[in-house]
Structure formats: structure tokens, C-alpha cells
Amino acid sequence: MHKGIFITIEGLDGSGKSTQIPRIKSFLEEKGYEVLLTREPGGTIIGEKIRQILLDKNHKELSAITEALLYAASRAQHVEQVIIPALKEGKAVLSDRFVDSSIAYQGKGRGLGFKAIVDINEFAVCGLKPDITILLDIDPEVGLNRVKAVKGADRLEQEKLDFHRRVYEGYKDLADMYSDRIKVIDANKTIEEISRQIKDKLNNIVRKG
Ligand code: TYD
Numbered sequence: 001m002h003k004g005i006f007i008t009i010e011g012l013d014g015s016g017k018s019t020q021i022p023r024i025k026s027f028l029e030e031k032g033y034e035v036l037l038t039r040e041p042g043g044t045i046i047g048e049k050i051r052q053i054l055l056d057k058n059h060k061e062l063s064a065i066t067e068a069l070l071y072a073a074s075r076a077q078h079v080e081q082v083i084i085p086a087l088k089e090g091k092a093v094l095s096d097r098f099v100d101s102s103i104a105y106q107g108k109g110r111g112l113g114f115k116a117i118v119d120i121n122e123f124a125v126c127g128l129k130p131d132i133t134i135l136l137d138i139d140p141e142v143g144l145n146r147v148k149a150v151k152g153a154d155r156l157e158q159e160k161l162d163f164h165r166r167v168y169e170g171y172k173d174l175a176d177m178y179s180d181r182i183k184v185i186d187a188n189k190t191i192e193e194i195s196r197q198i199k200d201k202l203n204n205i206v207r208k209g
Contacts, residue, residue, distance in 0.1 A: 002089035005033070005205060006128070008098040010171065011136030012164060014143030014150075016186045016194065017096055020136070021137040023195045024094055024202070031206045033092035036082070041071055050074040063151055068106040068117060075099070076124040083128065087151055092206075098130060100174050100182070108170025109163050132205050136187035140164040143147040 009024070011019050021037065028035045041051040050070050051060065075098070086093045102167045107117035144164055175182045183201040185194055 003090040004132045005092050006083065006087055007092065007202070008095045008097070008100065008130040008133045009136070010097060010104075010108045010133055010182075011187060012138055012140055012143040012168060012171070015136035015138040015147075016191070017136060018194060019191055020134075020198060021094065021096060024134075024198060026200060027199050028092045028094065028206065033206070035088070036086040036091045036093045038078065038093065038095050040078060040095060040101065041074040043074075043095070044081050046077045046081075047074040050077075052108035058072055063104065064110040064112055065087065067110065067122065068102060068112055071102050071106065072120045072124040075102075079125045079128055091103050095130075098133075099125060099131060100171070101176055103158045104167045104170030108173070109167040111166075114173075124170075130181065132201065133178075133182045134201065136194070137169055137171075137184050138187040140168045142188070 007028075009021060009023070012019055025035045025037055040047070041054050042048045050073060054062075054067065054070055078095075083093050083095070095166075099118075102121055103114060103117050106112050107114045141161060141164075144161060175184050183198075185201070186195050187194060189197070
């Protein structure tokens with residue numbers, strides 16, 4: 001088995017992941033880890049190309065199943081090329097999204113169902129699981145409005161609010177099912193407060209710095 005730690009961060013668009021990621025990275029470095037930051041969809045040259053297909057606003061005809069398989073394909077490359085080698089070197093790998101995103105967005109949001117998404121992803125990642133997952137819990141309406149205010153919406157972000165509500169329910173289901181692994185953080189709090197709560201959770205899993 002690997003010696004590093006594998007941390008994923010999850011949440012709706014606009015939940016504040018990108019604000020917290022650099023803070024988590026600094027925290028892990030203080031604890032003595034070499035940190036690898038990565039993201040999905042993407043994280044590799046091949047994965048970034050798949051990401052372009054997925055997020056292209058012109059691809060209105062992209063089917064839900066194709067979408068789910070492309071996310072899984074991007075993830076397979078990511079795991080083999082980036083995540084596993086870094087874990088073997090003892091690094092802390094911090095991934096912006098992982099399998100839980102597919103379960104919430106494709107499984108629940110697109111209605112493909114939990115089981116199909118779990119199955120294709122188990123195959124894609126050869127059973128790799130995060131040691132801990134931080135789920136930033138934001139009201140879907142608040143998240144969507146934040147995203148619209150900051151930048152033009154991409155293909156998925158243009159989806160209606162009820163899509164985001166379903167994704168939100170998907171995350172809630174996941175948090176109930178995997179309550180040991182998934183730590184839910186109230187993302188309506190201040191940046192500092194959210195950061196403090198995340199560090200509290202991570203403290204239980206990191207080695208002493
Ligand atoms: P992300 O890169 O987090 O968005 P941004 O950097 O623009 O904030 O994710 C892009 C979109 O992809 C986001 O709407 C969630 C979606 N997504 C899925 O639907 N399924 C997945 O498996 C992943 C990883 C992301």
C-alpha cells in the first residue's frame with residue numbers, strides 16, 4: 001500500500017473550494033507533507049483534453065452516459081499517471097473533486113443512478129478511495145448565484161437550479177452513506193471559520209508535523 005494521504009474536496013459549483021484549497025495546501029505543508037494539488041476533470045494532458053469536451057458550451061448533444069464515461073476516463077488517467085505515483089512517494093494528494101462528484105452530478109443530477117456510476121468508477125480507479133473527503137455544504141441557490149456573479153457560466157453551470165438541487169441531494173446521500181470518510185463543512189460561514197473547521201477534521205488524519 002501507499003504511504004501518502006489522499007484528500008479530496010467536494011461540493012457544488014460556487015461552494016468555495018478554490019478559496020479553501022490553497023489554505024489546505026499550506027496546512028499540509030506545515031505538517032511536513034509534500035503536497036500535490038490536482039483537479040478533476042483534468043489533472044493530466046489527456047484529462048485536460050477530455051475536460052474541454054465535457055465543459056464545451058457547444059456540446060449540447062453530449063449524452064448523459066457519454067458524459068459519465070468521459071469523467072471516468074479522465075479519472076482513470078489521473079489515478080494511474082498522477083495520484084498513485086504521488087501517493088507511493090509519500091505525498092499528500094489534494095484533489096479538487098473525485099468519484100463523489102460523478103455520483104452526485106451524473107448519478108443523481110443526470111439521473112443515471114448510484115450503482116452504474118459506482119461501478120464504472122470502481123473500474124476506472126481500481127478501487128482507490130480517498131482517506132478523507134471534505135464536502136463544502138452550500139445551499140444550491142447561493143452556490144449558483146455566486147458562480148454567475150464571478151464568471152460566465154460553463155455548460156454544466158447553465159443547468160437549471162433543479163439540477164443543482166438534485167446534485168445537492170446526491171452529496172447529502174453520499175455524506176450519510178460514508179459518514180466516516182466524508183466530513184461535511186458548513187460553507188455559509190466566513191472563509192476563516194470554514195478553514196478552521198477543515199483543519200480540525202484534517203488534524204485527525206495527518207501525521208504529526
Ligand atoms: P470544476 O472544475 O470544479 O469547475 P470550475 O473549475 O469551473 O469551478 O468542475 C467543472 C464541472 O464539472 C462542475 O460543474 C462539476 C462537473 N463534474 C461532474 O459533473 N462530474 C464529475 O465527475 C466531475 C469531476 C465534475
